[in-house]
Amino acid sequence: MTARRTFLLAAALAPLAPLGYAASGSDFPQKPIRLIVPFPPGGGVDQIARILGPQLSQALGQSVVIDNQGGAGGAIGAGAVKRANPDGYTLLMGTASTHGSNYVVQKDLPYDPVKDFEPISLLMEAPYVLVANKSVPYDSIAQLNTYANAHAGKVNFGSYGIGSSNHLAAELYKALSGANITHIPYRGAAQAMTALLAGEIDITFDTLPNVVPYLKARTVKALGVGARQRSPLFPDIPTVIESGVPGYVSGTWFGVWAPKGTPPGVIRKLDDAFVQSLHKPAVAKIFEDAGNHVLAAGPAALKARVRAEIEGLQRLVKERGLRFD
Incomplete structure (x- = not known):
């Protein structure tokens, strides 16, 4: 009986052993x-x-x-x-x-x-960076907002696509700044940046890693960064917040x-x-x-x-x- 009970106990506990090991992660990965x-x-x-x-x-x-x-x-x-x-x-x-x-x-x-x-x-x-085509007639957030509202529907921004993350970043900017800017969707970040460089769009919001090469080459204008603090990589670029759009972080x-x-x-x-x-x-x-x-x-x-x-x-x-x- 003792041997039988020992066998039954071992059989009952056997399925629990892998669960215990898995839960602890002690034998992971194999x-x-x-x-x-x-x-x-x-x-x-x-x-x-x-x-x-x-x-x-x-x-x-x-x-x-x-x-x-x-x-x-x-x-x-x-x-x-x-x-x-x-x-x-x-x-x-x-x-x-x-x-x-x-x-x-x-x-x-x-x-x-x-x-x-x-x-x-x-x-x-x-963070996102608000970047502009080199030829636009504004060099700061304040100038962009003034120009956009004085020329209703004339300033457009490109995005990765309808409902994309940077489309929503731009909509947040519109809500907080009151800027009158028009959405033009593209198919991905590369197309939107190509359009910006070609002058098809005036501005876009793109991640700092994506725009680093263009900022270093000075092929785009950086108007503001969507962080609470300036980037140590580009300390001369102001945040959007300090440029007059309170609460803008994207x-x-x-x-x-x-x-x-x-x-x-x-x-x-x-x-x-x-x-x-x-x-x-x-x-x-x-x-x-x-x-x-x-x-x-x-x-x-x-x-x-x-x-x-x-x-x-x-x-x-x-x-x-x-x-x-």
Whole structure:
């Protein structure tokens, strides 16, 4: 009877052992990790993932494979991660678009950014910069607003597309500044910047990392940065706030998520790996020199950022009566 009871007890506890190990993350990872980038190769999110990939592999002892699944503003890749096994081996490199503006703008989004994912790390953020074509007759925020309101409908701004993150950044600017500027949507950041350089549009809002090369080459005018403080890279560019538009803060941010139900121990181990990678001075310098601000914050910070992003955009859309049909 003793032997039988021992056998039955062991049999009963056997299924619990893997759960315990999984929850603690003590044996994770045991195979390569797939990091899905929901945007095409070569873009800013892809570059961040490929810089961090080797660092994560070193920290975790397993290779990290970058998998680009672009389309629908990041919704396709995010949806793929939602449907993946919650074991920590499939992760999402997302942004303020995948976990903010998409939810507010897209009616049939195939995932819920709050309910369908476990937040891991808030990696970094980057402000938008209001940049203008070199030939426009204004050199500051105040001059832009005066000119736009004196020439109703004549000043236009380009965006990545209707309902895109920088379209909403411009709508926030309109709401807070009262500037009379007209929206012209393009298909992505590259097209909008090409249009700005060609003089097809007067201004646009783009992330600091995207506009660094143009600012250094002096091929565009920088009127203001959408951060609370000036960028150390370009200390001569004033913030939009100090230029007379109180409360204007806009930009993007980057985070990593796992499918809902991924064990807490695995989440902790992954967060530790991302933070450890970003705390390396040489790695942090790469991102900071590109115009990003490294945060290396954990799950709670990422969760709070997502909620704040969604609530702020929902309020903006409602107050401005915006439609994205």
